[in-house]
Amino acid sequence: MDRMNNLTARIKGIKYTPLLCRELHTFNFNELAEALSKEATFILSIDDKNKVAVSWWVSAKRTRSYPYARVYDSLSFSGKKITIIPIFKDEGKEGDRDFLQWDTISLMSLLGVYVIVAYYEDSVQSSRYENKITKQRFDVDYLKEEIKNLLSYQSDALHWNVSQIDKVVQIGKKALESYEKISQKTGVEMHSRATAEKRIEQLKEGKDTFMNLSRNLAEMAQKRESITVQPKEKLSGAKGTITITNYLGGNYYFTSDEVELHENDIYLIDAKHTKTDNLPSINDIKDGLLKMILFTNLENVKSDGRNLNPVPILKLTTGRGFSIESSSEKQKELLDTLNKEAKLNGFTIRNF
Numbered sequence: 001m002d003r004m005n006n007l008t009a010r011i012k013g014i015k016y017t018p019l020l021c022r023e024l025h026t027f028n029f030n031e032l033a034e035a036l037s038k039e040a041t042f043i044l045s046i047d048d049k050n051k052v053a054v055s056w057w058v059s060a061k062r063t064r065s066y067p068y069a070r071v072y073d074s075l076s077f078s079g080k081k082i083t084i085i086p087i088f089k090d091e092g093k094e095g096d097r098d099f100l101q102w103d104t105i106s107l108m109s110l111l112g113v114y115v116i117v118a119y120y121e122d123s124v125q126s127s128r129y130e131n132k133i134t135k136q137r138f139d140v141d142y143l144k145e146e147i148k149n150l151l152s153y154q155s156d157a158l159h160w161n162v163s164q165i166d167k168v169v170q171i172g173k174k175a176l177e178s179y180e181k182i183s184q185k186t187g188v189e190m191h192s193r194a195t196a197e198k199r200i201e202q203l204k205e206g207k208d209t210f211m212n213l214s215r216n217l218a219e220m221a222q223k224r225e226s227i228t229v230q231p232k233e234k235l236s237g238a239k240g241t242i243t244i245t246n247y248l249g250g251n252y253y254f255t256s257d258e259v260e261l262h263e264n265d266i267y268l269i270d271a272k273h274t275k276t277d278n279l280p281s282i283n284d285i286k287d288g289l290l291k292m293i294l295f296t297n298l299e300n301v302k303s304d305g306r307n308l309n310p311v312p313i314l315k316l317t318t319g320r321g322f323s324i325e326s327s328s329e330k331q332k333e334l335l336d337t338l339n340k341e342a343k344l345n346g347f348t349i350r351n352f
Contacts, residue, residue: 007242007259007266009298009310011252014111016293019341020286020334021076024053029147033140041073050151053077056084056138061098069286071113075293081113082150084143086120087171088196090179092132092188099199103218103252105165109158110246111293116146117164119175125186133188139174172200222253242268244294254294258315266308268295269350271315279331280316285338288314292347312347314338324351 026043027035035042041055053074058065067083074081088099100117108115121139126132153160176197179190226239240259244252258269270291272280279285295312302308324335335349342349 007240007256007301007303007308009242009244009301011110011244011246011294011297012299014293014297016075016296016345017341018072018075018289018293019337019344020282020289021073024073024077026051029144032144032147033137036138036140040070043077044147046147046151051079052147052150053079053081054084054147055082057086059089059096059098060086060100060104061089061096062104064096064098066283066287068290069283071108071111072286072290074113075111080150081111082116082147083108083113084116084118084138086136086138087117087168087175088199089120089136090190090196091134092126092129093191094129094131095133097191097196100168101218102165105161106246107252109161110252112157114150114153114157115161115164116143116150117168117171118143118146119171119178120182121178123182123186125188131188133182133186139178142174169200172196176200218253222255226255240268242298244298252294254291256291256295261308262311264307264309265311266301266303267311267313268298269313269315270295271317273317274319276319276322278322279318279327279334282334285314285316285334289341292342292345296346313350314342314347315350 022041024041024043025035025039026045027039029044029046032044035044035054036056041053043051044054045051055067055070055074057067057070059067062068067085071081071083074083085100085104088097090097105115105117118138119142120136121142123133123136126134150160176193180193182188183190222241226241238259240256242254242256244254246252256268257271258267260267260269270288272284272288274280274284292312292314295310298310298312300307301310324332327335339349
């Protein structure tokens with residue numbers, strides 16, 4: 001078995017049927033604030049005729065709070081799917097600050113999900129950490145306005161999402177103003193405003209600059225991730241990078257936890273592991289399924305000009321004490337549905 005770890009591929013469109021989406025609760029439009037405080041993904045009933053599926057990201061970074069799982073849960077909804085992402089999230093000087101990246105926007109466009117780029121308006125001081133804030137809340141009036149605009153929008157998700165990028169400067173300024181007020185209210189110092197302003201200034205030239213700036217960061221992150229093995233990961237193959245191009249020429253940079261070459265078959269493995277004697281969490285599994293949505297739709301997969309046949313695999317590994325026979329009915333049901341989803345969409349589950 002050879003190993004290859006630098007691949008290119010194309011995606012023309014997405015065809016995928018999800019089966020593990022949880023049942024979503026419905027909230028009326030005037031209950032949006034309540035919905036955001038209770039649910040990660042929900043149905044929003046605007047009026048008698050219009051409903052949308054809404055998910056939201058806690059942070060702009062895709063490795064925090066399982067945003068992919070939140071988006072996945074909206075994918076079985078037949079109408080418009082919206083995801084709300086903060087342009088950046090500042091947790092206070094001793095916490096993290098994450099900025100939105102173009103690659104996130106373009107991935108959502110690829111999945112047909114409409115993005116509302118938003119900002120946090122309010123927060124409170126953390127009771128655990130003196131120099132951090134918590135319980136951040138979006139500006140709900142702004143979200144309502146954007147959702148109403150989206151209802152009358154006739155074009156596809158990509159065009160809407162590009163128009164959102166054109167507004168990032170004004171949204172960024174609103175975010176900075178809000179964090180200044182939060183800082184005054186809580187007494188918690190935020191990260192450097194000048195640094196944030198610089199990032200926002202770099203976006204002024206429009207979406208192309210934003211794309212280039214974020215794409216470079218994404219490439220750097222991809223390279224870092226491809227040489228880093230997380231302690232909890234249980235891997236046998238080599239990590240690989242996949243650069244996916246879509247029909248619009250946009251590039252999407254992903255890593256595959258393991259890449260194995262078997263003659264002309266290239267195994268693209270996303271690994272989810274837990275040290276416990278249970279299955280990986282449902283959110284971990286859904287996170288992996290979002291990768292499967294991409295990997296099952298790849299065409300023209302190549303390495304150094306060589307054409308390869310992609311074989312997407314979701315690998316689940318657990319502690320030594322786990323066995324399907326001794327697992328609960330709920331876990332057996334989950335595995336059964338997961339295997340059905342794999343068969344229906346053309347990927348493989350590799351167990352334990």
